[in-house]
Amino acid sequence: MRLDLQWLACLALCLAVFSTHANADARIKCPETCSPQKTGVRTLAELSKTACIKSTEFVFEVQVENAESSLHTDAYNMTILEVLKNGMDSPQGENRVFISRPSCKQKLDLKTGKTYLIMGNGNSIKKVAGRYHYLFDEQTWVQYWPTDTEGATKQFQTQYNNLEQFRNDMFYGCKSR
Numbered sequence: 001m002r003l004d005l006q007w008l009a010c011l012a013l014c015l016a017v018f019s020t021h022a023n024a025d026a027r028i029k030c031p032e033t034c035s036p037q038k039t040g041v042r043t044l045a046e047l048s049k050t051a052c053i054k055s056t057e058f059v060f061e062v063q064v065e066n067a068e069s070s071l072h073t074d075a076y077n078m079t080i081l082e083v084l085k086n087g088m089d090s091p092q093g094e095n096r097v098f099i100s101r102p103s104c105k106q107k108l109d110l111k112t113g114k115t116y117l118i119m120g121n122g123n124s125i126k127k128v129a130g131r132y133h134y135l136f137d138e139q140t141w142v143q144y145w146p147t148d149t150e151g152a153t154k155q156f157q158t159q160y161n162n163l164e165q166f167r168n169d170m171f172y173g174c175k176s177r
């Protein structure tokens with residue numbers, strides 16, 4: 001990732017110095033910590049419940065393109081492969097920058113070229129210089145999305161099937177339940 005404007009905006013955002021607001025409370029603060037990547041099998045019910053609660057603003061299937069670390073932030077360049085729940089942003093097929101604390105690197109365990117399910121709330125979406133950026137925080141759900149090939153293996157089969165079914169269900173939106 002080059003040190004371009006977008007990147008600088010991200011950095012400023014996470015250092016909480018990017019503020020045009022008179023009200024100090026409105027300043028953007030980078031979350032102190034984040035949830036670890038979800039491991040183990042997650043049921044369809046659990047996925048749907050999390051995706052469909054009102055506070056969940058976005059549900060994306062993403063691919064990690066590259067990552068850049070600095071002293072205070074890690075920035076992940078993600079391709080949004082599929083928007084399963086749309087919030088204020090509609091990034092289908094586009095790239096978005098996701099930001100976290102360097103201390104989250106091991107917990108998030110995101111690998112270049114791999115695909116993940118990411119769900120989060122509105123607080124973790126920040127608009128800076130006309131572009132949306134995403135922050136990993138304690139509410140962010142991150143889960144590995146196995147490849148089609150992995151989905152045929154015993155290790156990943158259930159996880160893969162649950163995610164594929166979840167994607168299909170979300171195509172019809174969140175049912176009132």
Ligand SMILES: *[C@@H]1O[C@H](CO)[C@@H](O)[C@H](O)[C@H]1NC(C)=O
Nearest residue numbers: 001002006065066077078095
């Ligand atoms: C993000 O990845 C895409 C696809 O590889 C690339 O075209 C784009 O330049 C990258 N963006 C940044 C900021 O590195």
